Amino acid sequence: MRLAELSERSGVPIATIKYYLREGLLAPGRQLNARTAEYDEDHLRRLRLVRAMIQVGRIPVATVRDVLGHVDDDSLPRTIRMGAALWALPQVPEPDEEDEYVGAAHQVADQLLESLGWSNAQALVTISPSYRSLVVALAALRRLGYDWDPQLLLAYARLMHGAAVLDLDFVETHGSEAERVETAVLGTVLVQPMLQALHRLAQEEESARRYGFE
Amino acid sequence: MRLAELSERSGVPIATIKYYLREGLLAPGRQLNARTAEYDEDHLRRLRLVRAMIQVGRIPVATVRDVLGHVDDDSLPRTIRMGAALWALPQVPEPDEEDEYVGAAHQVADQLLESLGWSNAQALVTISPSYRSLVVALAALRRLGYDWDPQLLLAYARLMHGAAVLDLDFVETHGSEAERVETAVLGTVLVQPMLQALHRLAQEEESARRYGFE
Structure with missing residues (x-):
């Protein structure tokens, strides 16, 4: 053409x-x-x-x-x-390994992967930027005075695993004509903004259910 | 002090x-x-x-x-x-209402809220930036040649409602000393980066489970 x-x-x-x-x-x-x-x-x-x-x-x-x-x-x-x-997609800054909160966050993240039984993710901790992003987010929470509730983290992680299953199913149904590597990138890029919008809408819905429009 | x-x-x-x-x-x-x-x-x-x-x-x-x-x-x-x-937190740009894909995306978004029974979110569609973000994300998908699967959207939305329930529970347990408005902002800001990191980690785990490290 x-x-x-x-x-x-x-x-x-x-x-x-x-x-x-x-x-x-x-x-x-x-x-x-x-x-x-x-x-x-x-x-x-x-x-x-x-x-x-x-x-x-x-x-x-x-x-x-x-x-x-x-x-x-x-x-x-x-x-x-x-x-x-x-x-290679944009990531958060590297964790500061000298920081005491970062050390504690590593322990929490490792314990979480252990509890989830995510052995593949465990094998990737030394090289995965996603793991480092999680450590940064957990360290930030603790620095602000919030304790991590391991049960709450588990619940969030299981929801996001549900989303990842849907992502990969989506990629596979559209993977016939294109290389799967390409469609995986596309899936990650396209799904994240939609998920964030749905998350905020769900917060509005749930908030109004609990507290009404008082 | x-x-x-x-x-x-x-x-x-x-x-x-x-x-x-x-x-x-x-x-x-x-x-x-x-x-x-x-x-x-x-x-x-x-x-x-x-x-x-x-x-x-x-x-x-x-x-x-x-x-x-x-x-x-x-x-x-x-x-x-x-x-x-x-x-007032950062949002995606406004949808271009002249765009044919945006018109179609409104229909899909409205149908989704209807199927979910999110009546509070439905009451807010004319003013909610989260709703507009969803429309922008859906229009982008369609413009790239991907059809929306209503069942897939429903599944994603239900997962994110699960996350919103956890968010608000988290806010409530930490809401005793502070105004709830303040902690809701804090919850939204703190939870989103952690959720995104967990999402990518879950993609890595699920991808390795399906395809191995071939």
Whole structure:
């Protein structure tokens, strides 16, 4: 297809597609002559991914380039590529390991993974940015004077495991035409804003149920 | 208590407390003489709230000032104050009502609230930024060529209602000394980063369970 059709089918304006091409987020089309290039279904799929990361995920262009570098690195096994791609997405700052609250938070996080029986996540603690994000969030709670209730943490973690099962089911039903690594990134980027909106709506609903509009 | 004790009990450096005082995020202490002011438990509680919003929630100072303005506005009923305070927290951009995908997303969102029986949330659709965030997220999905599966949306919404119940339980157990409006803001700000970290960890666990480290 030509650039105009790529724009029409993706809903992305031509000027924006040209910008993504210049920034190297989209591979060049097959050059038919000096002024015309041809694009295929792979371009369309990649364009949707880039668009989702930038517009829905609000991810900076340089980060998108990093993530795509991991997605395209077929020297690595698939699960490692998927991990590397997802881990290149924006994360919270590193925990300060000198901080006493961070040390205590590590213990709480490790105990939580143990209680959950998440042995795969346990195997990844030294390299997973998600684990480090959890430690940062737990340390912040404690620094503010809130104690962690292990039962409450377990309950939250089980809910989020339910969400992860739905995420991966969603990715699998849409994984036929695209590489699964690509759709996993898309799933993470697309689902998180929706989940956050649903969470706040649920808080409003539950709050009004408990306290009314007094 | 003096400034030094306020700093020690909150874990917030003195220079940072002075900055919050200058920015009007913290009320001045009771002036004992030209150089010494006295602070009380209300200051400590407010300082923790401000610190959580800025450091954990990464909320800009101007937005923190807006949120606190609503928290302190006792001309309004409590639920309205709580809503106003939570709604002043950062939100996604407004949906473009001219956009055909936004129109379709409104229908899907309305149908979802109907199926859930969230009558309070339904009563708030014209004013709730959380509802508008949901519409934006749904419109983005559709624009990228993904259809909404109503059953999948229902499943996600029920999980997030479970999280909201835990949130409000958490707020209630910590609501004795502080105003509930304040602790609701704190709960929203503190819980969201932890939930996001747990969500990504759960994705890693579930992904490794399904596909191994191949």
